[in-house]
Amino acid sequence: MTIQIDIFSGFFGAGKTTLIKKLINEKVYSKKVTLIENEFGEIPIDGAFLKKFNIEIKEIKAGCICCSTVNDFNNTLKEIIDSKETERIIIEPSGVGKLSEIVKIVKKLEVNNDVKLNLVIAAVDVTMYEEFVNLFSEFYEDQVIHASTVILSRTQSVTKEELQQVVSKIREINEKARIITTPWDDLSGVELIGLSEADGRKEAGIHKLDDVDLIELDQEFDHEHGESDHDHDFFSSWGIETPKEYPVETLEKLFSILKNEELYGKVVRSKGIVQAEENRWIEFDFVPKQFEIRESEPQNTGRITVIGHALNKENIINLF
Numbered sequence: 001m002t003i004q005i006d007i008f009s010g011f012f013g014a015g016k017t018t019l020i021k022k023l024i025n026e027k028v029y030s031k032k033v034t035l036i037e038n039e040f041g042e043i044p045i046d047g048a049f050l051k052k053f054n055i056e057i058k059e060i061k062a063g064c065i066c067c068s069t070v071n072d073f074n075n076t077l078k079e080i081i082d083s084k085e086t087e088r089i090i091i092e093p094s095g096v097g098k099l100s101e102i103v104k105i106v107k108k109l110e111v112n113n114d115v116k117l118n119l120v121i122a123a124v125d126v127t128m129y130e131e132f133v134n135l136f137s138e139f140y141e142d143q144v145i146h147a148s149t150v151i152l153s154r155t156q157s158v159t160k161e162e163l164q165q166v167v168s169k170i171r172e173i174n175e176k177a178r179i180i181t182t183p184w185d186d187l188s189g190v191e192l193i194g195l196s197e198a199d200g201r202k203e204a205g206i207h208k209l210d211d212v213d214l215i216e217l218d219q220e221f222d223h224e225h226g227e228s229d230h231d232h233d234f235f236s237s238w239g240i241e242t243p244k245e246y247p248v249e250t251l252e253k254l255f256s257i258l259k260n261e262e263l264y265g266k267v268v269r270s271k272g273i274v275q276a277e278e279n280r281w282i283e284f285d286f287v288p289k290q291f292e293i294r295e296s297e298p299q300n301t302g303r304i305t306v307i308g309h310a311l312n313k314e315n316i317i318n319l320f
């Protein structure tokens, strides 16, 4: 039976993890799924939990799957295919993974293996499109250009005109992609997949996902490689584990200060779980134009991760 391969790309904070979780949560995948995750200081979907729901996870951490760990990536794919235990592979590249390279790798596999590239998705935060496409065009544009479906996130946060403007800009560089502009909460996972798949095929099953987060500490991406010429060292990440309490107001203030590029570098993404006060834990998501806080279950320690360009880690440590 042909193994379907879905690629979910997206720049930091665009919401690709949220998207994958939504699909699993809404029972879109019923068959045995293997998720290949390549993080860059990003917070992975909790492995233990995925396992409970028959979703196996393979993490590739030492570098980017489109270049420095391309062999690892290839071997992992081969292993999964040869084991014949999985019917669907989900690839979640890091925020700076080059989608064109990853598509190429999968296409090559199609030649000698019973696999088929199914979805090529790029999640794009509509509120950050113009800024990021200018700043980080090498990775960012590459994802948009090579996606067969662009799923816009945070469309509820912009006006119709702003949304239309971003859609037109995307059209300029990708004529063919389906562009999904409906707010995610208004679309079911099955609808999302149906819209994304050419033949509208749907699947069903039972999964539920928790929201337990893990953090990589102070990770630098090793992005040296021979064949292609992109340089992900452009980005770095910083993380801590901390028992400190951060009341909501304090956290909001910290993150408004963190936007000062001169002092801290260009922060594009931050996420974490911390204790806010006695008996209260919160989870937060930061992208430059949005700061979200949710209640969380108590953790054994607080965790914060920050991703960006030219981060001044000393200043960030002092801030937190």
Ligand SMILES: [Zn+2]
Binding pocket: 064, 065, 066, 067, 068, 096, 097, 098, 223, 230, 232
């Ligand atoms: Zn790469």
